[in-house]
Amino acid sequence: MRRNAILFAVIKVLMVFLGVLGVIGLVFLFWIIPQQVRTPEVAVPNLIGQSYQQAVLLITSSGLAVDPVLEKKPSPDFPEGQVIEQEPSANFKIKLNKPIRLTLSSGSELVAIPDVTGRLLSDADILLTDVGLRRGRVAAVYTDRYPEVHTVIAQTPRATTLHPYDGEVHLLLSLGVRPKLLRMPDLSLMSIDKARPLLESHGLQIGELVYKPHPEIDQGVIINHRPSVGELLRVGQVINFEVSGSQRKEEDKGGFLDIKHEVSSTGATHKRVRIVIEDERNKLIKVVDGRYKSGTLIEKPPVRVVGKATMRIYEDNRLVDTREYDW
Structure with missing residues:
Protein backbone atom coordinates (compact mmCIF):
# COMPACT_ATOMS: atom_id res chain seq x y z
CA MET A 1 0.00 0.00 0.00
CA ARG A 2 2.77 2.38 0.89
CA ARG A 3 4.50 1.76 -2.45
CA ASN A 4 1.28 2.46 -4.34
CA ALA A 5 0.84 5.77 -2.52
CA ILE A 6 4.34 6.88 -3.43
CA LEU A 7 3.88 5.89 -7.08
CA PHE A 8 0.58 7.74 -7.19
CA ALA A 9 2.21 10.89 -5.75
CA VAL A 10 5.02 10.77 -8.33
CA ILE A 11 2.54 10.35 -11.16
CA LYS A 12 0.52 13.26 -9.80
CA VAL A 13 3.62 15.51 -9.71
CA LEU A 14 4.55 14.54 -13.25
CA MET A 15 1.07 15.29 -14.48
CA VAL A 16 1.13 18.70 -12.81
CA PHE A 17 4.55 19.42 -14.37
CA LEU A 18 3.35 18.37 -17.81
CA GLY A 19 0.28 20.51 -17.35
CA VAL A 20 2.41 23.55 -16.53
CA LEU A 21 4.60 22.92 -19.61
CA GLY A 22 1.49 22.62 -21.70
CA VAL A 23 0.18 25.93 -20.44
CA ILE A 24 3.54 27.64 -21.13
CA GLY A 25 3.57 26.13 -24.62
CA LEU A 26 0.07 27.36 -25.30
CA VAL A 27 0.97 30.85 -24.07
CA PHE A 28 4.08 30.90 -26.29
CA LEU A 29 2.13 29.54 -29.26
CA PHE A 30 -0.96 31.67 -29.03
CA TRP A 31 0.33 34.89 -27.41
CA ILE A 32 4.12 35.46 -27.50
CA ILE A 33 4.69 34.35 -31.13
CA PRO A 34 1.74 36.35 -32.46
CA GLN A 35 2.99 39.37 -30.51
CA GLN A 36 6.38 39.03 -32.21
CA VAL A 37 4.82 38.58 -35.61
CA ARG A 38 2.54 41.55 -35.10
CA THR A 39 5.32 43.87 -33.82
CA PRO A 40 5.00 47.04 -35.88
CA GLU A 41 7.80 48.14 -38.22
CA VAL A 42 9.31 51.60 -38.23
CA ALA A 43 11.37 53.48 -40.82
CA VAL A 44 15.03 54.01 -39.92
CA PRO A 45 15.69 57.76 -39.56
CA ASN A 46 18.37 59.50 -41.65
CA LEU A 47 21.33 59.92 -39.31
CA ILE A 48 24.04 61.04 -41.79
CA GLY A 49 25.62 64.31 -40.71
CA GLN A 50 24.19 64.14 -37.18
CA SER A 51 26.33 64.22 -34.07
CA TYR A 52 26.48 61.02 -32.05
CA GLN A 53 24.22 62.46 -29.34
CA GLN A 54 21.63 63.65 -31.91
CA ALA A 55 21.75 60.26 -33.65
CA VAL A 56 21.13 58.40 -30.38
CA LEU A 57 18.16 60.65 -29.62
CA LEU A 58 16.64 60.06 -33.06
CA ILE A 59 17.16 56.30 -32.80
CA THR A 60 15.64 55.89 -29.35
CA SER A 61 12.72 58.23 -30.10
CA SER A 62 11.92 55.99 -33.11
CA GLY A 63 11.68 52.93 -30.88
CA LEU A 64 15.00 51.49 -32.02
CA ALA A 65 18.26 50.67 -30.26
CA VAL A 66 21.86 51.79 -30.73
CA ASP A 67 24.36 49.07 -31.62
CA PRO A 68 27.13 49.15 -28.99
CA VAL A 69 29.75 48.52 -31.70
CA LEU A 70 30.86 51.99 -32.86
CA GLU A 71 33.24 52.51 -35.82
CA LYS A 72 35.27 55.56 -36.85
CA LYS A 73 36.71 56.48 -40.28
CA PRO A 74 38.46 59.55 -41.73
CA SER A 75 36.25 61.75 -43.91
CA PRO A 76 37.04 64.97 -45.82
CA ASP A 77 33.33 65.88 -45.94
CA PHE A 78 32.24 65.56 -42.29
CA PRO A 79 33.73 67.04 -39.10
CA GLU A 80 34.97 64.72 -36.38
CA GLY A 81 32.14 63.05 -34.44
CA GLN A 82 29.43 63.24 -37.12
CA VAL A 83 27.71 60.16 -38.53
CA ILE A 84 29.02 59.23 -42.00
CA GLU A 85 27.51 55.73 -42.34
CA GLN A 86 24.56 53.86 -40.83
CA GLU A 87 23.31 50.29 -41.07
CA PRO A 88 20.47 49.79 -41.94
CA SER A 89 20.24 52.80 -44.27
CA ALA A 90 17.72 55.61 -43.91
CA ASN A 91 14.01 54.82 -44.58
CA PHE A 92 14.60 51.07 -44.40
CA LYS A 93 11.76 49.50 -42.33
CA ILE A 94 12.68 47.25 -39.40
CA LYS A 95 11.04 45.89 -36.21
CA LEU A 96 10.94 47.93 -33.03
CA ASN A 97 13.99 47.72 -30.75
CA LYS A 98 16.26 46.52 -33.53
CA PRO A 99 19.83 47.94 -33.28
CA ILE A 100 21.28 50.59 -35.62
CA ARG A 101 25.04 50.47 -36.24
CA LEU A 102 26.80 53.83 -36.65
CA THR A 103 30.10 54.91 -38.18
CA LEU A 104 31.46 58.30 -37.07
CA SER A 105 33.92 60.63 -38.81
CA SER A 106 37.37 60.83 -37.24
CA GLY A 107 38.01 64.04 -39.21
CA SER A 108 39.97 64.65 -42.41
CA GLU A 109 43.00 62.52 -43.12
CA LEU A 110 46.02 64.78 -43.59
CA VAL A 111 48.59 64.23 -46.36
CA ALA A 112 51.82 66.05 -47.18
CA ILE A 113 51.59 68.23 -50.30
CA PRO A 114 54.23 67.32 -52.93
CA ASP A 115 56.44 69.97 -54.52
CA VAL A 116 55.19 70.44 -58.11
CA THR A 117 56.95 73.69 -58.95
CA GLY A 118 59.07 73.45 -62.09
CA ARG A 119 56.97 70.58 -63.45
CA LEU A 120 54.59 70.55 -66.39
CA LEU A 121 50.90 70.71 -65.50
CA SER A 122 50.31 67.13 -66.67
CA ASP A 123 53.10 65.85 -64.38
CA ALA A 124 51.84 67.96 -61.47
CA ASP A 125 48.34 66.45 -61.82
CA ILE A 126 49.79 62.95 -61.54
CA LEU A 127 51.80 63.80 -58.40
CA LEU A 128 48.77 65.38 -56.70
CA THR A 129 46.47 62.49 -57.60
CA ASP A 130 48.97 59.93 -56.31
CA VAL A 131 48.73 61.34 -52.76
CA GLY A 132 44.98 61.90 -52.85
CA LEU A 133 44.85 65.62 -53.71
CA ARG A 134 43.17 67.55 -56.54
CA ARG A 135 44.13 70.46 -58.77
CA GLY A 136 42.28 73.60 -57.65
CA ARG A 137 42.22 77.03 -59.26
CA VAL A 138 44.77 77.72 -62.00
CA ALA A 139 46.20 81.08 -63.07
CA ALA A 140 48.92 81.80 -65.62
CA VAL A 141 51.45 84.60 -66.21
CA TYR A 142 54.37 85.33 -68.51
CA THR A 143 57.80 84.69 -67.01
CA ASP A 144 61.40 84.53 -68.22
CA ARG A 145 62.30 82.10 -65.42
CA TYR A 146 60.08 79.31 -66.77
CA PRO A 147 60.08 79.64 -70.58
CA GLU A 148 58.15 76.41 -71.22
CA VAL A 149 54.40 76.94 -71.38
CA HIS A 150 52.26 75.21 -68.67
CA THR A 151 55.17 74.85 -66.23
CA VAL A 152 54.12 75.27 -62.58
CA ILE A 153 55.63 78.47 -61.12
CA ALA A 154 54.06 78.39 -57.66
CA GLN A 155 51.55 76.43 -55.60
CA THR A 156 49.20 77.09 -52.69
CA PRO A 157 49.42 75.60 -50.08
CA ARG A 158 53.20 75.22 -50.11
CA ALA A 159 55.01 71.91 -50.50
CA THR A 160 55.32 69.63 -47.41
CA THR A 161 52.30 71.36 -45.79
CA LEU A 162 49.80 68.91 -44.29
CA HIS A 163 46.51 69.20 -46.15
CA PRO A 164 43.17 67.34 -45.85
CA TYR A 165 42.85 64.28 -48.06
CA ASP A 166 41.03 65.05 -51.33
CA GLY A 167 41.76 68.76 -50.82
CA GLU A 168 42.67 71.23 -53.56
CA VAL A 169 46.07 72.65 -54.45
CA HIS A 170 45.98 75.90 -56.44
CA LEU A 171 48.60 76.42 -59.16
CA LEU A 172 50.26 79.32 -60.96
CA LEU A 173 51.45 78.38 -64.46
CA SER A 174 53.85 79.90 -66.96
CA LEU A 175 52.65 81.29 -70.27
CA GLY A 176 56.25 81.27 -71.43
CA VAL A 177 58.48 84.22 -72.11
CA ARG A 178 56.56 87.44 -72.65
CA GLN A 247 65.68 80.78 -109.56
CA ARG A 248 67.25 77.64 -110.86
CA LYS A 249 64.89 75.28 -112.62
CA GLU A 250 63.31 72.34 -110.91
CA GLU A 251 65.16 69.85 -113.10
CA ASP A 252 68.57 71.10 -111.89
CA LYS A 253 70.70 68.84 -109.78
CA GLY A 254 69.35 68.00 -106.35
CA GLY A 255 68.76 65.10 -104.00
CA PHE A 256 66.96 63.85 -100.91
CA LEU A 257 67.69 65.00 -97.36
CA ASP A 258 67.34 62.60 -94.44
CA ILE A 259 65.34 64.18 -91.63
CA LYS A 260 66.75 63.04 -88.32
CA HIS A 261 67.23 64.94 -85.06
CA GLU A 262 67.57 63.96 -81.41
CA VAL A 263 65.89 66.44 -79.05
CA SER A 264 68.40 67.81 -76.54
CA SER A 265 68.11 66.34 -73.05
CA THR A 266 68.95 69.55 -71.21
CA GLY A 267 66.41 72.11 -70.08
CA ALA A 268 62.67 71.52 -70.20
CA THR A 269 61.28 67.98 -70.33
CA HIS A 270 59.28 68.78 -73.47
CA LYS A 271 60.27 71.14 -76.26
CA ARG A 272 58.68 72.56 -79.36
CA VAL A 273 60.80 71.37 -82.28
CA ARG A 274 60.70 72.91 -85.76
CA ILE A 275 62.75 71.68 -88.70
CA VAL A 276 62.66 73.78 -91.87
CA ILE A 277 64.49 73.37 -95.17
CA GLU A 278 65.21 75.95 -97.83
CA ASP A 279 66.79 75.16 -101.19
CA GLU A 280 67.51 77.10 -104.39
CA ARG A 281 63.81 77.20 -105.17
CA ASN A 282 63.66 79.53 -102.16
CA LYS A 283 60.63 77.70 -100.89
CA LEU A 284 60.54 77.21 -97.15
CA ILE A 285 59.67 73.58 -96.39
CA LYS A 286 58.45 72.91 -92.85
CA VAL A 287 58.97 69.20 -92.15
CA VAL A 288 58.60 69.14 -88.35
CA ASP A 289 56.59 71.37 -86.04
CA GLY A 290 55.46 69.90 -82.74
CA ARG A 291 56.24 69.16 -79.10
CA TYR A 292 58.61 66.33 -78.26
CA LYS A 293 60.01 64.87 -75.07
CA SER A 294 63.68 65.47 -74.37
CA GLY A 295 65.88 62.74 -75.79
CA THR A 296 63.34 61.73 -78.46
CA LEU A 297 64.84 60.75 -81.83
CA ILE A 298 62.77 62.42 -84.54
CA GLU A 299 62.85 60.70 -87.95
CA LYS A 300 60.83 61.78 -90.97
CA PRO A 301 60.73 60.63 -94.63
CA PRO A 302 63.47 62.13 -96.85
CA VAL A 303 62.66 65.47 -98.51
CA ARG A 304 63.65 66.31 -102.09
CA VAL A 305 65.62 69.52 -102.55
CA VAL A 306 67.10 71.30 -105.56
CA GLY A 307 70.63 72.67 -105.61
CA LYS A 308 72.08 74.11 -102.44
CA ALA A 309 69.90 73.54 -99.39
CA THR A 310 69.95 74.55 -95.76
CA MET A 311 68.26 72.70 -92.93
CA ARG A 312 67.59 74.67 -89.73
CA ILE A 313 66.49 73.05 -86.48
CA TYR A 314 64.83 75.05 -83.71
CA GLU A 315 63.98 74.04 -80.17
CA ASP A 316 61.59 76.39 -78.38
CA ASN A 317 62.24 79.03 -81.08
CA ARG A 318 66.01 78.80 -80.52
CA LEU A 319 68.23 77.76 -83.45
CA VAL A 320 70.18 74.70 -82.31
CA ASP A 321 71.57 73.33 -85.57
CA THR A 322 72.19 74.41 -89.17
CA ARG A 323 73.09 71.92 -91.88
CA GLU A 324 74.26 72.91 -95.36
CA TYR A 325 73.89 70.64 -98.40
CA ASP A 326 75.03 71.00 -102.02
CA TRP A 327 74.83 68.76 -105.08
Missing part, protein backbone atom coordinates in the same frame (compact mmCIF):
# COMPACT_ATOMS: atom_id res chain seq x y z
CA PRO A 179 56.39 88.10 -76.39
CA LYS A 180 58.76 90.90 -77.36
CA LEU A 181 57.58 93.47 -79.83
CA LEU A 182 60.08 94.46 -82.50
CA ARG A 183 59.86 97.14 -85.14
CA MET A 184 60.50 95.95 -88.68
CA PRO A 185 63.77 97.41 -89.97
CA ASP A 186 64.40 98.47 -93.56
CA LEU A 187 66.13 95.51 -95.21
CA SER A 188 65.77 96.68 -98.80
CA LEU A 189 69.02 96.62 -100.80
CA MET A 190 70.53 94.21 -98.27
CA SER A 191 71.72 90.79 -99.38
CA ILE A 192 69.27 88.06 -98.38
CA ASP A 193 72.24 86.06 -97.05
CA LYS A 194 73.13 88.93 -94.67
CA ALA A 195 69.52 89.52 -93.67
CA ARG A 196 68.97 85.89 -92.68
CA PRO A 197 71.25 85.77 -89.58
CA LEU A 198 70.08 89.23 -88.54
CA LEU A 199 66.46 88.10 -88.49
CA GLU A 200 67.21 84.80 -86.80
CA SER A 201 69.14 86.54 -84.02
CA HIS A 202 65.90 88.36 -83.13
CA GLY A 203 63.74 85.24 -83.30
CA LEU A 204 62.19 86.03 -86.68
CA GLN A 205 61.73 83.60 -89.57
CA ILE A 206 62.25 83.94 -93.30
CA GLY A 207 59.14 82.91 -95.16
CA GLU A 208 58.49 83.03 -98.90
CA LEU A 209 61.23 84.29 -101.22
CA VAL A 210 59.93 85.58 -104.55
CA TYR A 211 62.66 86.22 -107.12
CA LYS A 212 62.20 88.94 -109.74
CA PRO A 213 64.80 90.14 -112.27
CA HIS A 214 65.77 93.76 -111.67
CA PRO A 215 67.85 95.86 -114.08
CA GLU A 216 69.60 97.87 -111.35
CA ILE A 217 69.80 95.54 -108.34
CA ASP A 218 72.27 92.66 -108.07
CA GLN A 219 71.31 89.01 -107.76
CA GLY A 220 70.20 88.01 -104.24
CA VAL A 221 69.52 91.55 -103.00
CA ILE A 222 66.21 92.35 -101.26
CA ILE A 223 63.85 94.53 -103.28
CA ASN A 224 60.96 94.61 -100.82
CA HIS A 225 59.56 92.76 -97.81
CA ARG A 226 56.37 92.16 -95.87
CA PRO A 227 55.72 93.26 -93.11
CA SER A 228 56.78 96.73 -94.17
CA VAL A 229 59.28 99.02 -92.50
CA GLY A 230 58.15 100.23 -89.07
CA GLU A 231 55.46 97.59 -88.45
CA LEU A 232 55.44 95.87 -85.05
CA LEU A 233 56.54 92.23 -85.02
CA ARG A 234 56.36 89.41 -82.50
CA VAL A 235 59.09 86.87 -81.88
CA GLY A 236 58.64 83.96 -84.28
CA GLN A 237 56.86 86.00 -86.94
CA VAL A 238 57.50 85.13 -90.59
CA ILE A 239 58.96 87.74 -93.00
CA ASN A 240 58.35 87.34 -96.75
CA PHE A 241 60.77 88.81 -99.29
CA GLU A 242 60.93 89.93 -102.89
CA VAL A 243 64.50 89.36 -104.08
CA SER A 244 66.35 90.40 -107.21
CA GLY A 245 67.41 87.61 -109.55
CA SER A 246 66.05 84.32 -110.87
Whole structure:
Protein backbone atom coordinates (compact mmCIF):
# COMPACT_ATOMS: atom_id res chain seq x y z
CA MET A 1 0.00 0.00 0.00
CA ARG A 2 2.77 2.38 0.89
CA ARG A 3 4.50 1.76 -2.45
CA ASN A 4 1.28 2.46 -4.34
CA ALA A 5 0.84 5.77 -2.52
CA ILE A 6 4.34 6.88 -3.43
CA LEU A 7 3.88 5.89 -7.08
CA PHE A 8 0.58 7.74 -7.19
CA ALA A 9 2.21 10.89 -5.75
CA VAL A 10 5.02 10.77 -8.33
CA ILE A 11 2.54 10.35 -11.16
CA LYS A 12 0.52 13.26 -9.80
CA VAL A 13 3.62 15.51 -9.71
CA LEU A 14 4.55 14.54 -13.25
CA MET A 15 1.07 15.29 -14.48
CA VAL A 16 1.13 18.70 -12.81
CA PHE A 17 4.55 19.42 -14.37
CA LEU A 18 3.35 18.37 -17.81
CA GLY A 19 0.28 20.51 -17.35
CA VAL A 20 2.41 23.55 -16.53
CA LEU A 21 4.60 22.92 -19.61
CA GLY A 22 1.49 22.62 -21.70
CA VAL A 23 0.18 25.93 -20.44
CA ILE A 24 3.54 27.64 -21.13
CA GLY A 25 3.57 26.13 -24.62
CA LEU A 26 0.07 27.36 -25.30
CA VAL A 27 0.97 30.85 -24.07
CA PHE A 28 4.08 30.90 -26.29
CA LEU A 29 2.13 29.54 -29.26
CA PHE A 30 -0.96 31.67 -29.03
CA TRP A 31 0.33 34.89 -27.41
CA ILE A 32 4.12 35.46 -27.50
CA ILE A 33 4.69 34.35 -31.13
CA PRO A 34 1.74 36.35 -32.46
CA GLN A 35 2.99 39.37 -30.51
CA GLN A 36 6.38 39.03 -32.21
CA VAL A 37 4.82 38.58 -35.61
CA ARG A 38 2.54 41.55 -35.10
CA THR A 39 5.32 43.87 -33.82
CA PRO A 40 5.00 47.04 -35.88
CA GLU A 41 7.80 48.14 -38.22
CA VAL A 42 9.31 51.60 -38.23
CA ALA A 43 11.37 53.48 -40.82
CA VAL A 44 15.03 54.01 -39.92
CA PRO A 45 15.69 57.76 -39.56
CA ASN A 46 18.37 59.50 -41.65
CA LEU A 47 21.33 59.92 -39.31
CA ILE A 48 24.04 61.04 -41.79
CA GLY A 49 25.62 64.31 -40.71
CA GLN A 50 24.19 64.14 -37.18
CA SER A 51 26.33 64.22 -34.07
CA TYR A 52 26.48 61.02 -32.05
CA GLN A 53 24.22 62.46 -29.34
CA GLN A 54 21.63 63.65 -31.91
CA ALA A 55 21.75 60.26 -33.65
CA VAL A 56 21.13 58.40 -30.38
CA LEU A 57 18.16 60.65 -29.62
CA LEU A 58 16.64 60.06 -33.06
CA ILE A 59 17.16 56.30 -32.80
CA THR A 60 15.64 55.89 -29.35
CA SER A 61 12.72 58.23 -30.10
CA SER A 62 11.92 55.99 -33.11
CA GLY A 63 11.68 52.93 -30.88
CA LEU A 64 15.00 51.49 -32.02
CA ALA A 65 18.26 50.67 -30.26
CA VAL A 66 21.86 51.79 -30.73
CA ASP A 67 24.36 49.07 -31.62
CA PRO A 68 27.13 49.15 -28.99
CA VAL A 69 29.75 48.52 -31.70
CA LEU A 70 30.86 51.99 -32.86
CA GLU A 71 33.24 52.51 -35.82
CA LYS A 72 35.27 55.56 -36.85
CA LYS A 73 36.71 56.48 -40.28
CA PRO A 74 38.46 59.55 -41.73
CA SER A 75 36.25 61.75 -43.91
CA PRO A 76 37.04 64.97 -45.82
CA ASP A 77 33.33 65.88 -45.94
CA PHE A 78 32.24 65.56 -42.29
CA PRO A 79 33.73 67.04 -39.10
CA GLU A 80 34.97 64.72 -36.38
CA GLY A 81 32.14 63.05 -34.44
CA GLN A 82 29.43 63.24 -37.12
CA VAL A 83 27.71 60.16 -38.53
CA ILE A 84 29.02 59.23 -42.00
CA GLU A 85 27.51 55.73 -42.34
CA GLN A 86 24.56 53.86 -40.83
CA GLU A 87 23.31 50.29 -41.07
CA PRO A 88 20.47 49.79 -41.94
CA SER A 89 20.24 52.80 -44.27
CA ALA A 90 17.72 55.61 -43.91
CA ASN A 91 14.01 54.82 -44.58
CA PHE A 92 14.60 51.07 -44.40
CA LYS A 93 11.76 49.50 -42.33
CA ILE A 94 12.68 47.25 -39.40
CA LYS A 95 11.04 45.89 -36.21
CA LEU A 96 10.94 47.93 -33.03
CA ASN A 97 13.99 47.72 -30.75
CA LYS A 98 16.26 46.52 -33.53
CA PRO A 99 19.83 47.94 -33.28
CA ILE A 100 21.28 50.59 -35.62
CA ARG A 101 25.04 50.47 -36.24
CA LEU A 102 26.80 53.83 -36.65
CA THR A 103 30.10 54.91 -38.18
CA LEU A 104 31.46 58.30 -37.07
CA SER A 105 33.92 60.63 -38.81
CA SER A 106 37.37 60.83 -37.24
CA GLY A 107 38.01 64.04 -39.21
CA SER A 108 39.97 64.65 -42.41
CA GLU A 109 43.00 62.52 -43.12
CA LEU A 110 46.02 64.78 -43.59
CA VAL A 111 48.59 64.23 -46.36
CA ALA A 112 51.82 66.05 -47.18
CA ILE A 113 51.59 68.23 -50.30
CA PRO A 114 54.23 67.32 -52.93
CA ASP A 115 56.44 69.97 -54.52
CA VAL A 116 55.19 70.44 -58.11
CA THR A 117 56.95 73.69 -58.95
CA GLY A 118 59.07 73.45 -62.09
CA ARG A 119 56.97 70.58 -63.45
CA LEU A 120 54.59 70.55 -66.39
CA LEU A 121 50.90 70.71 -65.50
CA SER A 122 50.31 67.13 -66.67
CA ASP A 123 53.10 65.85 -64.38
CA ALA A 124 51.84 67.96 -61.47
CA ASP A 125 48.34 66.45 -61.82
CA ILE A 126 49.79 62.95 -61.54
CA LEU A 127 51.80 63.80 -58.40
CA LEU A 128 48.77 65.38 -56.70
CA THR A 129 46.47 62.49 -57.60
CA ASP A 130 48.97 59.93 -56.31
CA VAL A 131 48.73 61.34 -52.76
CA GLY A 132 44.98 61.90 -52.85
CA LEU A 133 44.85 65.62 -53.71
CA ARG A 134 43.17 67.55 -56.54
CA ARG A 135 44.13 70.46 -58.77
CA GLY A 136 42.28 73.60 -57.65
CA ARG A 137 42.22 77.03 -59.26
CA VAL A 138 44.77 77.72 -62.00
CA ALA A 139 46.20 81.08 -63.07
CA ALA A 140 48.92 81.80 -65.62
CA VAL A 141 51.45 84.60 -66.21
CA TYR A 142 54.37 85.33 -68.51
CA THR A 143 57.80 84.69 -67.01
CA ASP A 144 61.40 84.53 -68.22
CA ARG A 145 62.30 82.10 -65.42
CA TYR A 146 60.08 79.31 -66.77
CA PRO A 147 60.08 79.64 -70.58
CA GLU A 148 58.15 76.41 -71.22
CA VAL A 149 54.40 76.94 -71.38
CA HIS A 150 52.26 75.21 -68.67
CA THR A 151 55.17 74.85 -66.23
CA VAL A 152 54.12 75.27 -62.58
CA ILE A 153 55.63 78.47 -61.12
CA ALA A 154 54.06 78.39 -57.66
CA GLN A 155 51.55 76.43 -55.60
CA THR A 156 49.20 77.09 -52.69
CA PRO A 157 49.42 75.60 -50.08
CA ARG A 158 53.20 75.22 -50.11
CA ALA A 159 55.01 71.91 -50.50
CA THR A 160 55.32 69.63 -47.41
CA THR A 161 52.30 71.36 -45.79
CA LEU A 162 49.80 68.91 -44.29
CA HIS A 163 46.51 69.20 -46.15
CA PRO A 164 43.17 67.34 -45.85
CA TYR A 165 42.85 64.28 -48.06
CA ASP A 166 41.03 65.05 -51.33
CA GLY A 167 41.76 68.76 -50.82
CA GLU A 168 42.67 71.23 -53.56
CA VAL A 169 46.07 72.65 -54.45
CA HIS A 170 45.98 75.90 -56.44
CA LEU A 171 48.60 76.42 -59.16
CA LEU A 172 50.26 79.32 -60.96
CA LEU A 173 51.45 78.38 -64.46
CA SER A 174 53.85 79.90 -66.96
CA LEU A 175 52.65 81.29 -70.27
CA GLY A 176 56.25 81.27 -71.43
CA VAL A 177 58.48 84.22 -72.11
CA ARG A 178 56.56 87.44 -72.65
CA PRO A 179 56.39 88.10 -76.39
CA LYS A 180 58.76 90.90 -77.36
CA LEU A 181 57.58 93.47 -79.83
CA LEU A 182 60.08 94.46 -82.50
CA ARG A 183 59.86 97.14 -85.14
CA MET A 184 60.50 95.95 -88.68
CA PRO A 185 63.77 97.41 -89.97
CA ASP A 186 64.40 98.47 -93.56
CA LEU A 187 66.13 95.51 -95.21
CA SER A 188 65.77 96.68 -98.80
CA LEU A 189 69.02 96.62 -100.80
CA MET A 190 70.53 94.21 -98.27
CA SER A 191 71.72 90.79 -99.38
CA ILE A 192 69.27 88.06 -98.38
CA ASP A 193 72.24 86.06 -97.05
CA LYS A 194 73.13 88.93 -94.67
CA ALA A 195 69.52 89.52 -93.67
CA ARG A 196 68.97 85.89 -92.68
CA PRO A 197 71.25 85.77 -89.58
CA LEU A 198 70.08 89.23 -88.54
CA LEU A 199 66.46 88.10 -88.49
CA GLU A 200 67.21 84.80 -86.80
CA SER A 201 69.14 86.54 -84.02
CA HIS A 202 65.90 88.36 -83.13
CA GLY A 203 63.74 85.24 -83.30
CA LEU A 204 62.19 86.03 -86.68
CA GLN A 205 61.73 83.60 -89.57
CA ILE A 206 62.25 83.94 -93.30
CA GLY A 207 59.14 82.91 -95.16
CA GLU A 208 58.49 83.03 -98.90
CA LEU A 209 61.23 84.29 -101.22
CA VAL A 210 59.93 85.58 -104.55
CA TYR A 211 62.66 86.22 -107.12
CA LYS A 212 62.20 88.94 -109.74
CA PRO A 213 64.80 90.14 -112.27
CA HIS A 214 65.77 93.76 -111.67
CA PRO A 215 67.85 95.86 -114.08
CA GLU A 216 69.60 97.87 -111.35
CA ILE A 217 69.80 95.54 -108.34
CA ASP A 218 72.27 92.66 -108.07
CA GLN A 219 71.31 89.01 -107.76
CA GLY A 220 70.20 88.01 -104.24
CA VAL A 221 69.52 91.55 -103.00
CA ILE A 222 66.21 92.35 -101.26
CA ILE A 223 63.85 94.53 -103.28
CA ASN A 224 60.96 94.61 -100.82
CA HIS A 225 59.56 92.76 -97.81
CA ARG A 226 56.37 92.16 -95.87
CA PRO A 227 55.72 93.26 -93.11
CA SER A 228 56.78 96.73 -94.17
CA VAL A 229 59.28 99.02 -92.50
CA GLY A 230 58.15 100.23 -89.07
CA GLU A 231 55.46 97.59 -88.45
CA LEU A 232 55.44 95.87 -85.05
CA LEU A 233 56.54 92.23 -85.02
CA ARG A 234 56.36 89.41 -82.50
CA VAL A 235 59.09 86.87 -81.88
CA GLY A 236 58.64 83.96 -84.28
CA GLN A 237 56.86 86.00 -86.94
CA VAL A 238 57.50 85.13 -90.59
CA ILE A 239 58.96 87.74 -93.00
CA ASN A 240 58.35 87.34 -96.75
CA PHE A 241 60.77 88.81 -99.29
CA GLU A 242 60.93 89.93 -102.89
CA VAL A 243 64.50 89.36 -104.08
CA SER A 244 66.35 90.40 -107.21
CA GLY A 245 67.41 87.61 -109.55
CA SER A 246 66.05 84.32 -110.87
CA GLN A 247 65.68 80.78 -109.56
CA ARG A 248 67.25 77.64 -110.86
CA LYS A 249 64.89 75.28 -112.62
CA GLU A 250 63.31 72.34 -110.91
CA GLU A 251 65.16 69.85 -113.10
CA ASP A 252 68.57 71.10 -111.89
CA LYS A 253 70.70 68.84 -109.78
CA GLY A 254 69.35 68.00 -106.35
CA GLY A 255 68.76 65.10 -104.00
CA PHE A 256 66.96 63.85 -100.91
CA LEU A 257 67.69 65.00 -97.36
CA ASP A 258 67.34 62.60 -94.44
CA ILE A 259 65.34 64.18 -91.63
CA LYS A 260 66.75 63.04 -88.32
CA HIS A 261 67.23 64.94 -85.06
CA GLU A 262 67.57 63.96 -81.41
CA VAL A 263 65.89 66.44 -79.05
CA SER A 264 68.40 67.81 -76.54
CA SER A 265 68.11 66.34 -73.05
CA THR A 266 68.95 69.55 -71.21
CA GLY A 267 66.41 72.11 -70.08
CA ALA A 268 62.67 71.52 -70.20
CA THR A 269 61.28 67.98 -70.33
CA HIS A 270 59.28 68.78 -73.47
CA LYS A 271 60.27 71.14 -76.26
CA ARG A 272 58.68 72.56 -79.36
CA VAL A 273 60.80 71.37 -82.28
CA ARG A 274 60.70 72.91 -85.76
CA ILE A 275 62.75 71.68 -88.70
CA VAL A 276 62.66 73.78 -91.87
CA ILE A 277 64.49 73.37 -95.17
CA GLU A 278 65.21 75.95 -97.83
CA ASP A 279 66.79 75.16 -101.19
CA GLU A 280 67.51 77.10 -104.39
CA ARG A 281 63.81 77.20 -105.17
CA ASN A 282 63.66 79.53 -102.16
CA LYS A 283 60.63 77.70 -100.89
CA LEU A 284 60.54 77.21 -97.15
CA ILE A 285 59.67 73.58 -96.39
CA LYS A 286 58.45 72.91 -92.85
CA VAL A 287 58.97 69.20 -92.15
CA VAL A 288 58.60 69.14 -88.35
CA ASP A 289 56.59 71.37 -86.04
CA GLY A 290 55.46 69.90 -82.74
CA ARG A 291 56.24 69.16 -79.10
CA TYR A 292 58.61 66.33 -78.26
CA LYS A 293 60.01 64.87 -75.07
CA SER A 294 63.68 65.47 -74.37
CA GLY A 295 65.88 62.74 -75.79
CA THR A 296 63.34 61.73 -78.46
CA LEU A 297 64.84 60.75 -81.83
CA ILE A 298 62.77 62.42 -84.54
CA GLU A 299 62.85 60.70 -87.95
CA LYS A 300 60.83 61.78 -90.97
CA PRO A 301 60.73 60.63 -94.63
CA PRO A 302 63.47 62.13 -96.85
CA VAL A 303 62.66 65.47 -98.51
CA ARG A 304 63.65 66.31 -102.09
CA VAL A 305 65.62 69.52 -102.55
CA VAL A 306 67.10 71.30 -105.56
CA GLY A 307 70.63 72.67 -105.61
CA LYS A 308 72.08 74.11 -102.44
CA ALA A 309 69.90 73.54 -99.39
CA THR A 310 69.95 74.55 -95.76
CA MET A 311 68.26 72.70 -92.93
CA ARG A 312 67.59 74.67 -89.73
CA ILE A 313 66.49 73.05 -86.48
CA TYR A 314 64.83 75.05 -83.71
CA GLU A 315 63.98 74.04 -80.17
CA ASP A 316 61.59 76.39 -78.38
CA ASN A 317 62.24 79.03 -81.08
CA ARG A 318 66.01 78.80 -80.52
CA LEU A 319 68.23 77.76 -83.45
CA VAL A 320 70.18 74.70 -82.31
CA ASP A 321 71.57 73.33 -85.57
CA THR A 322 72.19 74.41 -89.17
CA ARG A 323 73.09 71.92 -91.88
CA GLU A 324 74.26 72.91 -95.36
CA TYR A 325 73.89 70.64 -98.40
CA ASP A 326 75.03 71.00 -102.02
CA TRP A 327 74.83 68.76 -105.08
